[in-house]
Amino acid sequence: MRTQLWKGIQANVLAMPLISALLLGGPAQAQELSADALSADAIVERANLAAFYPGQDGRSQARMKIVDGQGREQTRQFTILRRTVEAGGDQQMLVFFARPSDVRGTVFRVEKKVVGDDDRWLYLPGLDLLRRISAGDKRTSFVGSHFFYEDVSGRNPADDDYVLQSDEGDLYRLEATPKDPGSVEFARYQLWIDKTDFLPRKVEYLDDKGEVYRRVSSAKIETIDGCPTVLRSKVEDLRSGGYTLMEFRGVQYDIGLPADLFGERSMRTPPSAYLK
Amino acid sequence: MKALFLKGSSSLFKRLLALSLLSLSAFALATDDVWGEEDWGDDDWGDAWSEEARSPWQPVSGFIELGAGGRLQTDAAGLDRATLGEARGRVETGYVSERWRADLRTDVRYDDVVEGWQLDVRELTLSFAAGPVDFKLGRQVLTWGTGDFLFLNDLFPKDWQAFFSGLDDEYLKAPTNAIKASYFGEKASLDLVWIPRFESDNYLNGERFSFFNPAVGGPVAPGFSLDEPSDDALAARLFGNLGSVEWALYGYWGYTGQPEAADSQGQPRFSRLNTYGASALLPLGPGLFNLEAALHDQQSAGGELAFTPADKVMLLVGYQQELIANLTLGLQYQFEDLQDYSRWLAGQPYPEFAAGSERHLMTLRLDQRLWQDKLTLSLFAFYSPTDDDFYLRPKVSYRLDDQWEFSGGFNLMGGEEDHTFFGQLADNSNAWLRLRSRY
Numbered sequence: 182m183r184t185q186l187w188k189g190i191q192a193n194v195l196a197m198p199l200i201s202a203l204l205l206g207g208p209a210q211a212q213e214l215s216a217d218a219l220s221a222d223a224i225v226e227r228a229n230l231a232a233f234y235p236g237q238d239g240r241s242q243a244r245m246k247i248v249d250g251q252g253r254e255q256t257r258q259f260t261i262l263r264r265t266v267e268a269g270g271d272q273q274m275l276v277f278f279a280r281p282s283d284v285r286g287t288v289f290r291v292e293k294k295v296v297g298d299d300d301r302w303l304y305l306p307g308l309d310l311l312r313r314i315s316a317g318d319k320r321t322s323f324v325g326s327h328f329f330y331e332d333v334s335g336r337n338p339a340d341d342d343y344v345l346q347s348d349e350g351d352l353y354r355l356e357a358t359p360k361d362p363g364s365v366e367f368a369r370y371q372l373w374i375d376k377t378d379f380l381p382r383k384v385e386y387l388d389d390k391g392e393v394y395r396r397v398s399s400a401k402i403e404t405i406d407g408c409p410t411v412l413r414s415k416v417e418d419l420r421s422g423g424y425t426l427m428e429f430r431g432v433q434y435d436i437g438l439p440a441d442l443f444g445e446r447s448m449r450t451p452p453s454a455y456l457k
Numbered sequence: 458m459k460a461l462f463l464k465g466s467s468s469l470f471k472r473l474l475a476l477s478l479l480s481l482s483a484f485a486l487a488t489d490d491v492w493g494e495e496d497w498g499d500d501d502w503g504d505a506w507s508e509e510a511r512s513p514w515q516p517v518s519g520f521i522e523l524g525a526g527g528r529l530q531t532d533a534a535g536l537d538r539a540t541l542g543e544a545r546g547r548v549e550t551g552y553v554s555e556r557w558r559a560d561l562r563t564d565v566r567y568d569d570v571v572e573g574w575q576l577d578v579r580e581l582t583l584s585f586a587a588g589p590v591d592f593k594l595g596r597q598v599l600t601w602g603t604g605d606f607l608f609l610n611d612l613f614p615k616d617w618q619a620f621f622s623g624l625d626d627e628y629l630k631a632p633t634n635a636i637k638a639s640y641f642g643e644k645a646s647l648d649l650v651w652i653p654r655f656e657s658d659n660y661l662n663g664e665r666f667s668f669f670n671p672a673v674g675g676p677v678a679p680g681f682s683l684d685e686p687s688d689d690a691l692a693a694r695l696f697g698n699l700g701s702v703e704w705a706l707y708g709y710w711g712y713t714g715q716p717e718a719a720d721s722q723g724q725p726r727f728s729r730l731n732t733y734g735a736s737a738l739l740p741l742g743p744g745l746f747n748l749e750a751a752l753h754d755q756q757s758a759g760g761e762l763a764f765t766p767a768d769k770v771m772l773l774v775g776y777q778q779e780l781i782a783n784l785t786l787g788l789q790y791q792f793e794d795l796q797d798y799s800r801w802l803a804g805q806p807y808p809e810f811a812a813g814s815e816r817h818l819m820t821l822r823l824d825q826r827l828w829q830d831k832l833t834l835s836l837f838a839f840y841s842p843t844d845d846d847f848y849l850r851p852k853v854s855y856r857l858d859d860q861w862e863f864s865g866g867f868n869l870m871g872g873e874e875d876h877t878f879f880g881q882l883a884d885n886s887n888a889w890l891r892l893r894s895r896y
Contacts, residue, residue, distance in 0.1 A: 249829070255859045281859040282518035282895045285549070298740065300701070307562070307579075307627040309600040313703065313738060315745045318782035325830040325856075423829075446641045450584055450591055454555050 221343040224353050224374055230269055231379035233335040235408035236434030238264040240455060243429050244280075247326045250421035256280060257324050260456050264438045270295050273443035277451050284324075288448040293334055304448040311448055320366055327416040327425040332397060340364075351376055367395070378402070378409035394419050406434040513554050519547035519896060526623045526889030529867075533884050534667035534678035540887040541622040542569035557585035571664045579632045593637040598630045599650060601694050601707070602749060603736045605822060606837060607791055609751035609771045610707035610734040612692065613650075615714060616659040621666055621868050621882070623889030631659055645697035652690040657683075657727060658714035661882075669881035671807035672723060676875065676884060683716055686727055707734040707751070713766065721763040723806070728765045729756030744778025764805065767812070768796040777822070783830075787822035810876040817843045831856050835866075839879065846872025846879040865890040 219227075240262050247255040258280035264273045276289040286306035293299050298316035305311075319331040341357040348354075352373045359365045367386040374381050380402060386395040401413035410432055417424040442452060526541030545566035552559045562580040567573065582595035602611040606629075619628035633656045640647045661668050663678035670677040690711025697704060709732040718728035734751030750772050757765040770793070777787035795801060798814040805811045821838045832855050839848040852866030867888050872880025 253858055282520070282549070283859075283862075285518055298743075300740070305627075307598070308630050309598045310630075313745055315778050315785070316740070316743065317779040317785075321782050322826075322829050327829075441643075444641070445646065446591065446639070449639070450558070450586070450593075451553075453553050453558070 219353075221345040221355055222338075224345065224355060224379070225338050225343050225357075225372075226269070227379040228372070228374045228381055229335060229338050231409065232381060232411070234265050234268050234272075235410060236265070236406065238262070238436060238438040239432065239434045240436055240438075241429045241432045243427060245324075245326050245328070245428075246426045247423075248425070249423045250418075255325065257284075257326065262438055262442070262452075262455060264440065264443060266440075273440070275443055275447055277456060288451065290443065290448055291334070292443070295337060299334070302445075302448065309449075311445060326427075327418050327423055328397075328427065332416065346371070349373070352382060380409055380411060405432045408434055513552050515549075515551035515553060515560075517548060517550045519549050520893050521546045521896075522891055522893040524624065524889065524891040526887050528884070529869075529886050529888060530884060532667050532676070532678070534663070534676040536663075536665070536667055536678045536884075537570075539570045540665060540885065541624070541889050543567060557583065559583050577632075589641050591639045591641070593635075593639075596632050596634050597637065598632050599635060599637065599692075600630055601648070601705070603705075603738050603747035603775065604749060604773050604791075605775065605777075605787055605789060606820065606839075607773055607789060607818075609749050609773055609791075610694075610705075610709070610732060610736065612690075612709045612711060612714060612730070612732060614656050614658050617661055617715075618659050618665050621661070621870075621885060621887075623866055623868060623887065623891070625891075631656070642697075645695055648692075648694040648696070650692040652692070652711070655686055655688055655690045655712050655727075657685050657712070657716070660715040666882065666885040669810070669876045671810040671876065674810075676881065681725070683725060683727070686712055688712070702737055702739040705736045707736070708732065713755075717766040718757070718762045719764045719806075720761060723763075726762055728762055730754070731756060734771075741776070742778070744776055747773070747775045749773040749775075767798065767801040770794045770796065783826040785822070785824045787820070787824075789820040791818040791820075792816075793818070813843055815843060816878075817841060841872075841878065844872060844877035844880065845874070846870070846877045848879045848882070860895050862893045862895070863891070864893075 240260070242258070242260050244256060244258040247257070257278070260277045260279065262275045262277075266272060272291075272293040274291045274293065276291075278284040278287040278289070288304040290302040290304075291299055292301075301314040301316070303312060303314055317330070319334070319336075320329045322328075323330050323333055340361070341359050344356050346354045346356050352375060355372045355374065356369055357372065358369045359367070362368070368389040368391075370384055370386045372381050373383040380399060381397075382399050384397045385393045388394050395416070395418060397414065397416045399411045399414045402409055402411055404410065410429070412429050412432070414427050415424060416427075436455070438455065442455070522543075522545045524541050524543050524545070525539075527538045528536075528540060531538075543566050545564050547562070547564050549560075549562045551561060560580050560582050562578075564575075564577040564579060566575050566577060568575060578596050580595075580597050582593050582597050584591065584593045586592070599613040600611060602608060604611075608615070614631035614633050616624075616628050616631040619631075620626075633652055634654065635650050635652045637651075638649045662681050664680040667676045667678040669675065670679075688711075690709070692711070693708045695706045709730070711730060712727040713730045716725035716727050718726045720726050731754045732751050733754070734749065736747065736749035738745060738747040740746075750770070753766075753769045753771065755765050755768050772792045773789060774791075775787065775789040777785060780786045793816040795812065795814050802808050802811055802814075818839060818841045820840075821836070823834075823836045825834045826832070827834070833853070835850075835852045835854075837850040837852075841847070847870070849869040850866065851869075852864065854862060854864035856862045865888070867886070869886045870879045870882035871886065872883065874880050875883065
């Protein structure tokens with residue numbers, strides 16, 4: 182039995198993305214390089230590694246506060262285990278939901294692939310149902326939040342063209358335009374990337390009228406196990422006034438997660454030793 | 458007797474509804490501020506979360522739900538209009554240590570249509586690992602196979618009354634007492650499930666839904682209940698991956714989930730059933746493709762049963778993909794071929810109403826999520842060109858916030874003839890509404 186949507190909230194889970202940068206974001210050791218030595222592509226590559234590939238593996242607890250345009254709040258809480266197969270390349274991920282109560286025990290698994298579609302699975306404990314989910318649009322809501330799947334899993338740098346626009350003190354400002362405009366809702370976006378840790382501080386998405394309608398920003402960054410890590414971030418839907426806050430805690434890197442942890446066994450019986 | 462009980466209980470039901478609504482609002486008050494008051498400033502992680510993470514006791518959570526539904530037409534077999542009328546409370550909790558865990562998920566409900574007060578323990582299990590083998594002991598819901606609402610190799614108990622009355626999809630799967638051992642290997646994994654005492658489906662027995670009786674030649678609502686065979690059942694699944702293909706082999710040695718056989722007096726009985734099957738699921742183009750086959754082998758030899766269902770071969774092909782953002786399409790085609798058909802038909806007491814030698818069945822699923830996933834529109838449709846009958850399940854759910862969810866929908870059955878699979882259920886077509894409050 183493999184139904185696409187068991188109920189409303191599980192619908193949310195379906196749209197659910199990988200998590201990482203914003204979750205387990207932080208660069209491998211950033212190196213000091215002078216601004217003029219780096220091309221736009223080199224900056225983006227470093228930012229991709231910094232945001233989405235810190236450590237060989239990692240663990241984090243996360244929570245989100247989702248506030249809609251009318252001020253109504255929802256929350257999500259989950260634990261993420263992530264393992265990098267190859268830096269800048271494929272990754273394995275498990276997301277264990279704790280709240281709200283209707284998704285408690287739900288487990289989401291992703292094999293992120295740089296080439297081709299990600300593989301995704303969902304385990305629904307109420308039905309003892311483990312099923313594969315077809316690849317979906319990555320620019321749709323992540324568990325009902327204002328974050329998109331892609332915000333969390335990392336948009337493939339090869340999908341956009343980048344131009345270095347200016348050097349703003351501690352930040353580089355870049356502009357990105359999609360190679361396939363039909364596949365995304367934005368016309369272009371701008372990124373502000375820190376020159377030292379290469380973590381994006383702010384990303385603004387513009388529509389075809391040139392207006393900013395969406396903003397993702399990092400509010401708190403700390404270095405954990407040598408990896409600068411985003412511990413708090415925010416995404417705003419400037420059209421509706423809604424926004425989502427995301428926070429992380431209990432972040433650890435290089436804890437030695439085995440490759441075979443990322444499989445059916447862990448989805449059916451969460452590996453409590455790694456979730457403490 | 459039954460009518461009296463229903464009359465007496467309806468005022469009780471009303472009182473219960475009022476009571477439940479009160480407690481719903483109490484829950485609303487209690488849960489509103491769990492997160493709302495938390496400071497999202499620097500020190501806000503020193504709250505209940507850390508306690509939750511450290512304590513082996515899992516939080517108590519669940520919901521309260523009210524559901525109502527009724528027929529859209531009168532029932533020729535004489536059943537009342539109501540098909541769903543219940544208040545349900547769920548409690549979930551557990552204990553998790555590094556070596557073992559215990560899980561509880563149980564519903565208490567008052568069913569105003571048929572059953573009255575019921576305790577429905579959906580999970581009460583002890584799980585632990587011994588090397589590469591995971592054990593799960595106790596009452597549990599079990600599911601496998603690749604079909605969407607179609608079950609070729611999943612012979613674990615189903616609750617068809619819940620399915621046809623508009624309860625959450627979760628309730629289609631009924632719990633059973635079982636011991637499950639799962640070996641996880643590199644090349645392949647193996648699930649073995651032993652059910653010490655076979656438990657049947659919650660099949661349509663004429664209490665809530667009427668069905669066609671060939672002896673009468675029309676719809677009946679006898680409200681019967683049968684003893685299940687005091688025997689065990691065994692199920693196995695060998696599964697693994699070959700590249701991006703997920704494959705599985707299945708076996709089941711037990712009884713039919715519904716009493717499809719009959720004794721010499723024409724009384725319905727459960728018959729022994731063994732099944733063998735296989736499935737494969739793989740990404741194909743933008744979606745997922747699945748293929749599943751099963752042989753249902755009736756073990757009728759030497760029994761006191763006068764009539765048993767025919768052996769059958771089943772084949773399922775399915776495809777699902779996201780058509781556009783947030784709109785998912787699922788298509789399935791199932792083929793059933795009854796074996797040794799003419800001999801089986803010759804042994805049937807009412808051959809004019811017996812199943813045809815072949816049955817073709819198609820399903821369509823359309824799921825759309827809107828308003829940042831708060832609103833879900835869903836349609837699941839069954840259509841059989843051989844039986845010329847259908848079953849439509851349109852549904853809307855609205856998740857107001859983390860606490861409240863409203864849903865409503867229809868179960869619309871019908872067909873050209875009144876003895877086919879869905880055609881016989883035409884008078885049970887119904888509309889339903891549910892209101893759920895989580896805590």
